[in-house]
Amino acid sequence: GESVGLHLPTLSVQEGDNSIINCAYSNSASDYFIWYKQESGKGPQFIIDIRSNMDKRQGQRVTVLLNKTVKHLSLQIAATQPGDSAVYFCAEPNNAGNMLTFGGGTRLMVKP
Amino acid sequence: EPEVTQTPSHQVTQMGQEVILRCVPISNHLYFYWYRQILGQKVEFLVSFYNNEISEKSEIFDDQFSVERPDGSNFTLKIRSTKLEDSAMYFCASTQGRGTEAFFGQGTRLTVV
Numbered sequence: 001g002e003s004v005g006l007h008l009p010t011l012s013v014q015e016g017d018n019s020i021i022n023c024a025y026s027n028s029a030s031d032y033f034i035w036y037k038q039e040s041g042k043g044p045q046f047i048i049d050i051r052s053n054m055d056k057r058q059g060q061r062v063t064v065l066l067n068k069t070v071k072h073l074s075l076q077i078a079a080t081q082p083g084d085s086a087v088y089f090c091a092e093p094n095n096a097g098n099m100l101t102f103g104g105g106t107r108l109m110v111k112p
Numbered sequence: 113e114p115e116v117t118q119t120p121s122h123q124v125t126q127m128g129q130e131v132i133l134r135c136v137p138i139s140n141h142l143y144f145y146w147y148r149q150i151l152g153q154k155v156e157f158l159v160s161f162y163n164n165e166i167s168e169k170s171e172i173f174d175d176q177f178s179v180e181r182p183d184g185s186n187f188t189l190k191i192r193s194t195k196l197e198d199s200a201m202y203f204c205a206s207t208q209g210r211g212t213e214a215f216f217g218q219g220t221r222l223t224v225v
Contacts, residue, residue, distance in 0.1 A: 008152075032211060043116075043203045043216030044155060089155065097211030098143065098168045102155040 008087060010107040019077040021106045023090035028071060030092045034100070035064060035075045039086045044102075047075070047088075077108075085110045114138045118204050118217035125194055125224055133189045133220045135204030143167070144187045145205040145214065146179065155203065161187065194224045 013019050025033070031052040036044035050057045050064045050073075057064050063076040073090050090103040117136045125131050137144050146158040160167040161179055178190045187206075191198055201219040 034213075038155075041218075043205075043219050044214075045216070046213050049213070091155075093211050094168070096168065097209075098160040098162070099145070099157045099170070100147075100155075100214060101157065104154050 008105050008107045010109060012109045012111060013080050015080060015082060015110050015112050017080055019075075019080045019084070019108055019110075021075045021077075021088045021108065023073040023075075023103045023106075025071050025073060025090070025092060025103075027092070028068075029095070032093055033064070033066065033073050034091045034093075035062075035073075036089045036091055036102075037084075037086045038089065038105075044089060044091075080108075080110050082110045082112055084108060114215075116204055116206055116215050116217035118202075118220050120220060121218065122221045123223070125222070127196060127224055128193050130190065130192050131194055131222060133191075133202050133204075133222070135187045135189075135217055136185050137187055137204065137206030138215055139185070141206035141208050141215075143207045143210065144179075144181070145207075146189045147203045147205060147216075148172070148200045149203065149219075150200045158189070158202075191222075194222075196224050198222060199224045 034049040035047040037047050038044045048059045048062050048064050050066050055066050061078045065074045087105045087107050089105045091100045119134045144161045147155050149155045157170050159169045159173045180188050203219045204217045205214045207214050
């Protein structure tokens with residue numbers, strides 16, 4: 001499919017290594033954050049979310065860390081696989097919960 | 113697994129023409145959204161829709177755009193008098209409630225020539 005994010009920051013990792021993708025947010029009042037994965041030619045797909053009353057949440061092979069002090073969010077992917085190759089976006093809803101604001105995205109490339 | 117479906121997958125239109133992008137949200141969802149993604153850029157919010165009216169809209173969603181839920185299953189985005197800069201991927205999404213997980217469709221690639 002056509003490449004999305006030609007000017008995105010790129011993280012290149014070896015298959016089997018762990019990946020860490022970072023995101024900074026500006027609104028200190030934000031209380032909910034979401035990570036989305038977007039494969040080439042597809043729509044964003046929900047991966048994991050976290051509320052501001054937590055600083056860590058784990059899923060299957062993924063962990064999200066939230067540091068409210070420095071307004072920083074990270075997505076950790078354990079044992080990265082070729083199928084993890086995609087663009088990853090953090091997103092946060094507005095206070096009304098009726099729109100999402102997406103970050104700029106990071107392209108993850110997994111080398112076999 | 114339920115999914116959001118969008119048609120067409122690719123639409124080519126001449127500048128100045130009107131296009132209608134179609135979406136079928138997940139059946140028990142109540143909130144519907146349109147987002148767009150210009151090539152190489154991030155996903156941008158256009159509009160949200162609830163209870164047959166617009167709930168929120170961005171600066172991008174000007175008088176050129178309109179949304180409609182013509183029946184119990186479809187949700188459409190109409191773009192009047194298309195411009196070259198309207199070329200983008202347009203994604204429909206739906207949620208069960210406010211601030212809950214958003215499910216996105218595969219997108220419609222709009223190319224204005």
